[in-house]
Amino acid sequence: MASTREIKRRITSVKNTRQITKAMKMVAAAKLRRAQDAVVQARPYATKMREVVGSLGASFGGESHPLLARRNEKNVLVLLFSSDKGLCGAFNSNLFKAVLKIMEENEGKDVHLSSIGKKGRDYFRRRKVTMEKAYVDFSRNVNYPFAASIAKDVIEMYTSGKVDKVYIVYNKFRTVIAQDVTVAQLVPVSLEAGANAEEKPEGLYEPSAASVLDAIVEQYVEVQVYQALLESWASENGSRMAAMDSASRNAGDMINRLTLIYNRARQSAITKELIEIVSGADALKG
Numbered sequence: 001m002a003s004t005r006e007i008k009r010r011i012t013s014v015k016n017t018r019q020i021t022k023a024m025k026m027v028a029a030a031k032l033r034r035a036q037d038a039v040v041q042a043r044p045y046a047t048k049m050r051e052v053v054g055s056l057g058a059s060f061g062g063e064s065h066p067l068l069a070r071r072n073e074k075n076v077l078v079l080l081f082s083s084d085k086g087l088c089g090a091f092n093s094n095l096f097k098a099v100l101k102i103m104e105e106n107e108g109k110d111v112h113l114s115s116i117g118k119k120g121r122d123y124f125r126r127r128k129v130t131m132e133k134a135y136v137d138f139s140r141n142v143n144y145p146f147a148a149s150i151a152k153d154v155i156e157m158y159t160s161g162k163v164d165k166v167y168i169v170y171n172k173f174r175t176v177i178a179q180d181v182t183v184a185q186l187v188p189v190s191l192e193a194g195a196n197a198e199e200k201p202e203g204l205y206e207p208s209a210a211s212v213l214d215a216i217v218e219q220y221v222e223v224q225v226y227q228a229l230l231e232s233w234a235s236e237n238g239s240r241m242a243a244m245d246s247a248s249r250n251a252g253d254m255i256n257r258l259t260l261i262y263n264r265a266r267q268s269a270i271t272k273e274l275i276e277i278v279s280g281a282d283a284l285k286g
Contacts, residue, residue, distance in 0.1 A: 082120030
């Protein structure tokens with residue numbers, strides 16, 4: 001059995017670790033509240049934008065714009081929303097599995113990757129995946145201008161013919177302990193949202209519906225990237241908060257077990273000392 005000094009040192013070490021995990025949980029909780037509010041506010045706009053673009057494109061001949069036109073898929077880009085830091089449970093590993101699945105499904109094609117976050121960049125660099133862009137240290141830039149800059153890079157790669165299809169992979173926020181890995185086609189812009197519409201959208205468009213569609217389709221890409229960024233940021237902090245809560249509770253359980261072992265060891269040492277004292281006294285009497 002370990003000495004009481006060693007056990008006490010382990011208890012102190014675990015207590016210090018628990019202080020860190022509790023602090024990280026509180027920080028993640030504060031960030032999560034802000035991120036969750038942003039997600040809830042942005043979702044309706046992103047959803048409506050998807051419906052409008054899909055409806056206009058399906059109703060008024062949508063493939064005139066370069067971002068709507070389909071072509072032979074030889075080069076595929078995956079836009080991955082990972083994290084810069086770890087200690088967030090299965091947040092990143094689930095995303096990596098989804099990306100690897102896309103690569104399997106597109107075997108024979110040239111699959112490139114752009115990663116938001118260091119974890120995705122480092123993981124796929126080790127696997128020799130072609131890395132187009134890496135957006136790191138972004139935690140202070142979870143905003144629309146940052147998302148728009150990412151969208152601009154994606155649009156440039158697509159319109160120049162460097163890639164023929166772009167997927168986005170991110171965690172969609174559901175609850176603190178539940179996030180859904182989401183894989184969606186970003187470009188060419190999908191018109192599925194309006195493909196089943198029985199009637200053309202109501203209203204008049206100036207100068208024309210096609211012109212309106214051309215004007216908003218790039219903004220649509222920006223909005224979808226922004227929504228994915230917000231969803232990912234909320235999911236990351238929710239996952240980290242849950243992971244740190246679990247770590248804190250596990251540390252508490254370990255402290256209780258070590259304290260029990262420490263008390264038993266201390267009691268055993270005291271009993272041994274008493275026996276030695278009594279035995280010594282008896283020897284002196286004899």
